Structures are given as C-alpha cells and as structure tokens.
Amino acid sequence: xxxxxxRNFRLLEELEKGEKGLGADGCSYGLTDGDDVMMSNWxxxxxGPPHSAHENRIYNLEIYCGSGYPDEPPTVKxxxxxxxxxxxxxxxxxxxxxxxxxxQWNRDYTxxxxxxxxxxxxxxxxxxxxxxPPEGSTY
Numbered sequence: 001x002x003x004x005x006x007r008n009f010r011l012l013e014e015l016e017k018g019e020k021g022l023g024a025d026g027c028s029y030g031l032t033d034g035d036d037v038m039m040s041n042w043x044x045x046x047x048g049p050p051h052s053a054h055e056n057r058i059y060n061l062e063i064y065c066g067s068g069y070p071d072e073p074p075t076v077k078x079x080x081x082x083x084x085x086x087x088x089x090x091x092x093x094x095x096x097x098x099x100x101x102x103x104q105w106n107r108d109y110t111x112x113x114x115x116x117x118x119x120x121x122x123x124x125x126x127x128x129x130x131x132x133p134p135e136g137s138t139y
Contacts, residue, residue, distance in 0.1 A: 004107075010070050011039040014110055027115035029063065040065050042074075042111065046119050052128035054082075057135055061094075061118075063111055070107040076114055081133040084122060092139035094118065 005013075018029040029044040042063040048054025060079040066072060078092035086098030094114075097103045101117035121127060 007065075007067070007069060008039065011065060014112070015039065017112070023112045024116045024119075026119055027112060029111055029115065032062075038067075044076075044111065044115055046115055046122070049119055049123035049128070052123050053130055053132050054122045054128070057132070060138075061115075063114075065111075070109070073102070073105040073109070074111060074114070076118075077139075079138050081137040081139060082122075083130045083132050084118075084127055086121065090139075 014029075015031060017023055021028070023029065026047040026049065027044070029042055031039060032041040032043050042065065044061040044063055046059045046061065048057035048059065058080070059082060062077045062079055064075040064077075066074070073096050076094040076096065078087055078094065081092070083089070086095045087093070088095070096105065096114065099114070099117040099121055101120070102109050102114050
C-alpha cells in the first residue's frame with residue numbers, strides 16, 4: 001500500500017510540472033495568483049485540436065481545487081465560450097462525469113488529465129465538427 005500524498009504536496013508537484021512545461025502537448029496550467037498559499041485557483045489553456053472546428057483556437061479555463069482535492073475532483077470551467085457536450089452553455093462549467101477518462105474520479109487523476117480528456121473530447125468524431133461561438137467570446 002502506498003502512502004497518501006497530502007494535498008499541498010500534490011499541488012506543488014502539479015505546479016512544478018505545469019510551470020516547467022512538462023505537461024501534455026496542447027495543454028498548459030498554472031496558479032492564478034502566485035501568492036495563493038492554498039493553491040486553490042488555477043488558470044489553464046487548451047489549444048484546439050487539429051482537424052476540428054477548434055483548430056487554431058485557444059481556450060481559457062479556470063480550475064478550482066477545493067480542500068478535498070485530490071480526493072475530490074476540482075471544479076473546471078471554460079472562460080472561453082465553447083459548444084461541447086458536457087459543458088454548461090450558460091456558465092462554461094464542465095461536467096467531469098461526461099468525460100470518460102475522468103468520469104470515475106480517483107485521487108491519482110490530475111488537472112492535466114482533465115485537460116487532456118477535454119482536448120480528446122473536442123477531437124472526438126461526434127464533437128469535432130460542432131459549430132462554435134465566435135472566437136474570443138466568453139462566459
């Protein structure tokens with residue numbers, strides 16, 4: 001049985017990976033405010049996958065890691081408007097249960113895994129040709 005990594009240690013690992021650009025291609029993330037000692041509020045960016053209606057678009061997101069993270073999933077919200085199943089069209093909130101890769105949340109999942117799952121969802125044959133709001137529009 002492995003040791004349970006405390007929340008802040010886990011978030012420091014994710015921060016280091018995000019700041020060094022060691023994450024997945026097409027996704028980046030980091031703290032909204034470097035002085036946020038609780039490391040709760042994060043910004044993220046997803047580059048639209050090629051050969052889709054999202055190609056050449058940059059999507060901005062907000063991620064909130066509550067006190068229960070990583071045992072509980074973070075809240076993920078698109079700032080950039082997007083037409084995508086599983087994203088609330090009123091406020092941009094992502095329903096993680098709609099993303100097969102992270103639908104059954106466990107503490108080994110990371111913010112990066114969520115961003116990769118979203119990018120893959122954007123490229124899925126059922127989603128990649130959906131008409132999109134004008135580029136630059138926000139929730």
